[in-house]
Amino acid sequence: MPIVVDPDSGAVAALLATLPATAQGSAHGVPNGERLLRWLDEHPTEYVVVIGPSIPLEEALLLCERLRVTRPALSLVLVRPKLEAAMLTRAMAAGVREVVAVGDTAGLLGSVSRAEELHLALRGPGSAGPSGRIVTVFSPKGGVGKTTLAVNLAVALSKGGTKQVCLVDLDLAFGDVAITLQLLPTHSIEHAIGSEMAVDLPLVQSLLTKHEASIMVLAPPNHPDVRERITALLVSRILGALRTGFDYIVVDTAPDFDEHTLTALDETDECVMVATLDLPTLKNVKIGLATLDSLAIAAGHHHVVLNHADEDTGLSIQQAEEILGRTIQVRMQSSIDVARSTNLGVPIMSSQPDHAVSNAIRGLAAQLAGGTGEPHAVVEDDRPSRRSSRRMKLRR
Numbered sequence: 260m261p262i263v264v265d266p267d268s269g270a271v272a273a274l275l276a277t278l279p280a281t282a283q284g285s286a287h288g289v290p291n292g293e294r295l296l297r298w299l300d301e302h303p304t305e306y307v308v309v310i311g312p313s314i315p316l317e318e319a320l321l322l323c324e325r326l327r328v329t330r331p332a333l334s335l336v337l338v339r340p341k342l343e344a345a346m347l348t349r350a351m352a353a354g355v356r357e358v359v360a361v362g363d364t365a366g367l368l369g370s371v372s373r374a375e376e377l378h379l380a381l382r383g384p385g386s387a388g389p390s391g392r393i394v395t396v397f398s399p400k401g402g403v404g405k406t407t408l409a410v411n412l413a414v415a416l417s418k419g420g421t422k423q424v425c426l427v428d429l430d431l432a433f434g435d436v437a438i439t440l441q442l443l444p445t446h447s448i449e450h451a452i453g454s455e456m457a458v459d460l461p462l463v464q465s466l467l468t469k470h471e472a473s474i475m476v477l478a479p480p481n482h483p484d485v486r487e488r489i490t491a492l493l494v495s496r497i498l499g500a501l502r503t504g505f506d507y508i509v510v511d512t513a514p515d516f517d518e519h520t521l522t523a524l525d526e527t528d529e530c531v532m533v534a535t536l537d538l539p540t541l542k543n544v545k546i547g548l549a550t551l552d553s554l555a556i557a558a559g560h561h562h563v564v565l566n567h568a569d570e571d572t573g574l575s576i577q578q579a580e581e582i583l584g585r586t587i588q589v590r591m592q593s594s595i596d597v598a599r600s601t602n603l604g605v606p607i608m609s610s611q612p613d614h615a616v617s618n619a620i621r622g623l624a625a626q627l628a629g630g631t632g633e634p635h636a637v638v639e640d641d642r643p644s645r646r647s648s649r650r651m652k653l654r655r
């Protein structure tokens with residue numbers, strides 16, 4: 260899939276918006292050359308890099324020189340504010356395959372599509388590569404409903420068993436997916452420790468626990484301290500392998516921008532951010548969204564979900580949107596049925612598919628699948644007012 264590199268998150272978002280999802284997945288943005296090189300190390304199958312207009316020419320050419328030698332099969336597309344003959348000559352000498360002017364959407368699409376053709380030709384027929392989409396459910400706050408949403412989203416995305424979904428519990432110390440589905444996993448991600456370089460789909464499949472025919476779960480380790488032995492590279496390789504075998508990979512996360520979460524977010528096609536109607540959560544969600552922007556994570560693919568949206572906390576949804584500076588796409592009401600479904604181990608999406616909360620989550624699933632979900636899934640209340648370094652780290 261195309262990788263866009265540019266320090267200006269606005270420029271990344273504009274370029275990503277231009278690039279359609281391909282058979283290999285959605286385009287991904289990174290802010291600088293260092294992040295790009297790390298991404299390429301972890302994703303040996305990437306085939307095209309779009310170098311954005313805010314990277315100074317000399318820096319861009321140095322990066323291209325390096326990639327020309329280390330990654331000769333990679334297509335490099337340079338986007339520049341102006342096309343000049345002298346610059347074009349230097350770019351070609353540095354290994355750039357095509358140079359496109361800022362705003363030349365057709366030119367950029369053509370360059371990326373030629374890069375994809377070349378990639379497929381080099382790999383040979385029948386090797387279209389990964390296609391599953393990664394959906395990460397995140398919030399910098401604990402207890403807001405991430406796991407509830409992730410589990411129900413997995414059910415919604417499976418569309419009655421017609422789509423294959425893998426639910427990855429990346430809350431590696433305190434994951435609740437297994438208990439929420441009343442599963443007793445015999446294997447977990449722990450069994451892949453040390454296998455970073457050997458990870459492939461069969462290996463990961465051997466670690467999964469079946470929930471339903473079309474929903475598999477990758478469980479976290481049994482003991483919290485094992486988390487420290489799970490490397491970011493292992494997480495990245497596992498997600499990459501899962502892309503090749505599932506239509507959707509839904510990742511549930513810990514409420515923290517730790518290495519594992521950041522790795523999943525780096526891989527993410529769609530990021531679902533969960534908030535509730537209280538000031539501390541809204542403040543942290545706002546910072547979380549700004550962090551996603553500054554790291555160019557899933558640019559243009561953020562979905563804000565308000566859980567317990569009907570609670571009378573003294574804050575209105577409009578005020579919440581003003582605080583966040585974002586539109587809230589999906590509202591989930593508080594319902595004792597949701598809490599009960601957690602305790603019974605059956606997602607409400609399965610036990611009560613017509614419940615208002617199920618409808619809201621189905622709307623989100625439709626958005627994620629590129630369908631026609633309501634941009635604002637307004638849900639009626641059934642129980643109104645039931646109760647009132649390397650990178651930045653946000654702690655619970």
Ligand SMILES: Nc1ncnc2c1ncn2[C@@H]1O[C@H](COP(=O)(O)OP(=O)(O)OP(=O)(O)O)[C@@H](O)[C@H]1O
Binds near residue numbers: 400401403566597599
């Ligand atoms: N809309 C809702 N109505 C009623 N109860 C809910 C709702 N959403 C979540 N809950 C309940 O709140 C509790 C916490 O939810 P959940 O475990 O999904 O949160 P979390 O964000 O994953 O927490 P953690 O950060 O600890 O992982 C669960 O018991 C769940 O059933």
Ligand SMILES: [Mg+2]
Binds near residue numbers: 406430435511
């Ligand atoms: Mg959870």
